[in-house]
Amino acid sequence: MKIMLITGGSRGIGAATARLAAKRGYAVAVNYTKNRAAADEVVAAINGEGGRAISVQGDVSIEDDVAAIFETVDEKLGTIDALVNNAGILDQAMRVDEMPASRLEKMFLINVIGSFLCAKHAVRRMSTRYGGKGGAIVNLSSAAARTGSPGDYVDYAATKGAIDSMTNGLGKEVAAEGVRVNAVRPGFIDTEIHTLSGVPDRIARTAPGVPMLRGGTADEVAPMILWLPSDEASYVTCSLFDVAGGR
Numbered sequence: 001m002k003i004m005l006i007t008g009g010s011r012g013i014g015a016a017t018a019r020l021a022a023k024r025g026y027a028v029a030v031n032y033t034k035n036r037a038a039a040d041e042v043v044a045a046i047n048g049e050g051g052r053a054i055s056v057q058g059d060v061s062i063e064d065d066v067a068a069i070f071e072t073v074d075e076k077l078g079t080i081d082a083l084v085n086n087a088g089i090l091d092q093a094m095r096v097d098e099m100p101a102s103r104l105e106k107m108f109l110i111n112v113i114g115s116f117l118c119a120k121h122a123v124r125r126m127s128t129r130y131g132g133k134g135g136a137i138v139n140l141s142s143a144a145a146r147t148g149s150p151g152d153y154v155d156y157a158a159t160k161g162a163i164d165s166m167t168n169g170l171g172k173e174v175a176a177e178g179v180r181v182n183a184v185r186p187g188f189i190d191t192e193i194h195t196l197s198g199v200p201d202r203i204a205r206t207a208p209g210v211p212m213l214r215g216g217t218a219d220e221v222a223p224m225i226l227w228l229p230s231d232e233a234s235y236v237t238c239s240l241f242d243v244a245g246g247r
């Protein structure tokens, strides 16, 4: 049974990915920080349908937590074959000239440094350089990396730009070591991230500007995420995949 760790797997895109991963035969580790009930619900649904899942608490922006997350997965499921670097945050809509340093620090710490730390601990297990048998890393970027999200969250967009660069650079670094690294760039997807950032109707508000005239669902993003670690994508690395309704 292949093993997948999904950071922020308790809600939204991560939860949809966890459910689909279990259907595709993965044992799934569902990471979360605060909302244990949401993680337990995803895990119970998977185990209730005959799959194998565990929940693992830990903040991806704290390296001790990341080390503990990976050790728990090693012990309870085994060495991972795939990491989905999905945990991420948005913040209130605001201009750059209003953004406090504390907001910027938190945004970059979770979205960028968190993804780097998880990639680091994954590569140490997957790379043939460390005696591993290979694997795949899927990073959650965003269409915002292209648009820049002016007037809304340029800081968030910049963290996703960093994820695109990391996907390219890390992908090349470990390409000859059996590890493939790719990123998925969703557009406006209907999850709680928008409510938590103070704009609960963002999906409806932005729909007219999307060529397909609607936002997407987490279940429409998960299949692209799941394709990337699969054998069908065996020659795909350092690549970015938009799931954004044409935006």
Ligand code: NAP
Binding pocket: 007, 008, 009, 010, 011, 012, 013, 014, 031, 032, 033, 034, 035, 036, 038, 058, 059, 060, 061, 085, 086, 087, 088, 089, 110, 114, 140, 141, 142, 143, 185, 186, 187, 188, 189, 190, 191, 192, 193, 194, 196
């Ligand atoms: P979401 O519904 O808000 O879910 C976020 C998940 O991340 C939750 O499981 C949350 O767990 C977890 N999380 C947050 N901070 C964490 C931390 N420091 N350490 C570990 N886990 C943490 O978000 P989403 O919309 O599904 O977004 C998932 C990813 O897709 C993010 O990287 C986001 O930037 C990206 N994305 C989303 C959209 C969109 O429109 N929704 C578009 C483009 C890209 P707790 O509940 O326990 O905090």
